[in-house]
Amino acid sequence: xxxxxxxxxxxxxxxxxxxxxxxxxxxxxxxxxxxxxxxxxxxxxxxxxxxxxxxxxxxxxxxxxxxxxxxxxxxxxxxxxxxxxxxxxxxxxxxxxxxxxxxxxxxxxxxxxxxxxxxxxxxxxxxxxxxxxxxxxxxxxxxxxxxxxxxxxxxxxxxxxxxxxxxxxxxxxxxxxxxxxxxxxxxxxxxxxxxxxxxxxxxxxxxxxxxxxxxxxxxxxxxxxxxxxxxxxxxxxxxxxxxxxxxxxxxxxxxxxxxxxxxxxxxxxxxxxxxxxx
Amino acid sequence: xxxxxxxxxxxxxxxxxxxxxxxxxxxxxxxxxxxxxxxxxxxxxxxxxxxxxxxxxxxxxxxxxxxxxxxxxxxxxxxxxxxxxxxxxxxxxxxxxxxxxxxxxxxxxxxxxxxxxxxxxxxxxxxxxxxxxxxxxxxxxxxxxxxxxxxxxxxxxxxxxxxxxxxxxxxxxxxxxxxxxxxxxxxxxxxxxxxxxxxxxxxxxxxxxxxxxxxxxxxxxxxxxxxxxxxxxxxxxxxxxxxxx
Numbered sequence: 001x002x003x004x005x006x007x008x009x010x011x012x013x014x015x016x017x018x019x020x021x022x023x024x025x026x027x028x029x030x031x032x033x034x035x036x037x038x039x040x041x042x043x044x045x046x047x048x049x050x051x052x053x054x055x056x057x058x059x060x061x062x063x064x065x066x067x068x069x070x071x072x073x074x075x076x077x078x079x080x081x082x083x084x085x086x087x088x089x090x091x092x093x094x095x096x097x098x099x100x101x102x103x104x105x106x107x108x109x110x111x112x113x114x115x116x117x118x119x120x121x122x123x124x125x126x127x128x129x130x131x132x133x134x135x136x137x138x139x140x141x142x143x144x145x146x147x148x149x150x151x152x153x154x155x156x157x158x159x160x161x162x163x164x165x166x167x168x169x170x171x172x173x174x175x176x177x178x179x180x181x182x183x184x185x186x187x188x189x190x191x192x193x194x195x196x197x198x199x200x201x202x203x204x205x206x207x208x209x210x211x212x213x214x215x216x217x218x219x220x221x222x223x224x225x226x227x228x229x230x231x232x233x234x235x236x237x238x239x240x241x242x243x244x245x246x247x248x249x250x251x252x253x254x255x256x257x258x259x260x261x262x263x264x265x266x267x268x269x270x271x272x273x274x275x276x277x278x
Numbered sequence: 279x280x281x282x283x284x285x286x287x288x289x290x291x292x293x294x295x296x297x298x299x300x301x302x303x304x305x306x307x308x309x310x311x312x313x314x315x316x317x318x319x320x321x322x323x324x325x326x327x328x329x330x331x332x333x334x335x336x337x338x339x340x341x342x343x344x345x346x347x348x349x350x351x352x353x354x355x356x357x358x359x360x361x362x363x364x365x366x367x368x369x370x371x372x373x374x375x376x377x378x379x380x381x382x383x384x385x386x387x388x389x390x391x392x393x394x395x396x397x398x399x400x401x402x403x404x405x406x407x408x409x410x411x412x413x414x415x416x417x418x419x420x421x422x423x424x425x426x427x428x429x430x431x432x433x434x435x436x437x438x439x440x441x442x443x444x445x446x447x448x449x450x451x452x453x454x455x456x457x458x459x460x461x462x463x464x465x466x467x468x469x470x471x472x473x474x475x476x477x478x479x480x481x482x483x484x485x486x487x488x489x490x491x492x493x494x495x496x497x498x499x500x501x502x503x504x505x506x507x508x509x510x511x512x513x514x515x516x517x518x519x520x521x522x523x
Contacts (some may be wrong), residue, residue: 104282
């Protein structure tokens with residue numbers, strides 16, 4: 001469970017987070033959606049103790065991040081945006097170091113390494129050096145490593161950035177599997193379909209402010225179910241409809257060309273902020 | 279606490295083990311060149327306080343090398359911090375700032391002790407046998423403690439790997455040449471001697487040389503090194519805390 005109250009972060013002249021309030025429930029997959037520079041990574045850095053907030057409070061499973069920083073850090077696993085593995089060490093060694101950092105004994109460590117590497121399909125690469133792995137394998141290893149100490153809250157900061165569509169889907173399946181085991185997941189992403197596919201609830205973040213928190217279906221339903229994209233002055237302008245027949249009759253009564261598609265979270269974000277997530 | 283210190287130390291040792299075949303030659307090249315150029319070629323007919331120049335030089339090289347190798351942990355930390363972002367992995371773990379500094383300082387000290395062994399072996403090749411007694415190793419250990427603590431602190435303050443290189447050029451290199459490693463301090467004017475006595479490397483060179491050559495060891499220099507190390511270590515802990523933006 002994550003509780004964030006009136007969180008602010010100011011970097012010199014930049015107010016990166018403005019009075020952020022959140023309550024993520026136990027076992028929930030919560031997605032934090034916003035364009036680059038919206039404050040997603042800053043939030044995750046604060047929640048995991050990497051950055052100090054300017055004001056506000058954060059508690060993870062009841063442990064205040066400021067007062068019990070060691071205990072709250074024990075509660076969470078972090079998969080950061082950039083690959084932060086020891087490239088010169090093997091897969092096994094990277095996992096071992098993480099286990100040691102989280103005070104696991106040898107028997108427990110080895111058992112967990114076996115279990116997690118098979119979970120992320122990397123058992124065969126146990127002795128390989130990290131620098132020999134592909135991008136997708138490194139991402140999977142980072143997820144496995146973050147799960148080593150059985151965290152109750154897992155923070156995923158853009159976990160699929162830079163991966164191809166196939167690998168992205170594999171990571172999504174893995175994230176779903178982790179959630180099904182009761183882990184609370186806090187995910188930041190700027191991939192609309194990722195949030196749509198994975199999240200129980202989504203927060204829209206723009207310029208450091210949370211605009212709305214709701215389920216993806218509720219956010220999309222406010223606009224309708226179908227969207228017609230039309231080109232106006234070199235810009236795609238969508239028109240929303242609640243049913244397909246309504247959209248088709250609109251196409252039939254107009255001479256312009258349209259693209260019919262389902263409403264997505266990007267539309268909800270666009271309607272709220274006037275800008276796209278990506 | 280011990281668990282966390284060992285975790286940080288273990289990581290550095292794993293990396294060092296993987297690079298050991300490259301590190302040992304790199305630890306040998308500079309001292310070997312100094313021994314050939316200054317000890318063998320230039321200092322053949324020089325004697326200082328009843329010892330050959332080679333006997334005078336090798337303890338100085340040990341002081342210098344243990345300093346530079348202990349300080350080199352700063353580059354490792356910076357590579358881990360700026361290029362591989364591994365510092366984040368440690369920061370996100372339940373590891374206290376004290377434990378992190380202690381683990382890194384221990385790694386820097388280990389590195390310095392190993393490089394000292396390399397110089398001792400090189401000395402043997404040149405026919406110089408030093409007395410490696412308890413006071414000798416204590417001097418090397420304290421010197422390594424001082425400079426690895428300084429390294430951790432500075433590694434947290436610098437903003438890029440380039441800044442780190444600059445610090446090495448302006449802080450470590452002058453100390454390496456001026457701290458009584460290559461020539462007796464008495465050759466300096468009094469004001470210069472007073473300045474040089476502020477530098478921890480001067481005290482390290484004094485204790486390492488005196489203990490290895492069987493002379494009377496200046497206990498006050500051990501005390502200076504221990505106090506300096508403690509101050510640098512405490513500053514390093516504060517710097518790690520402040521490294522969180």
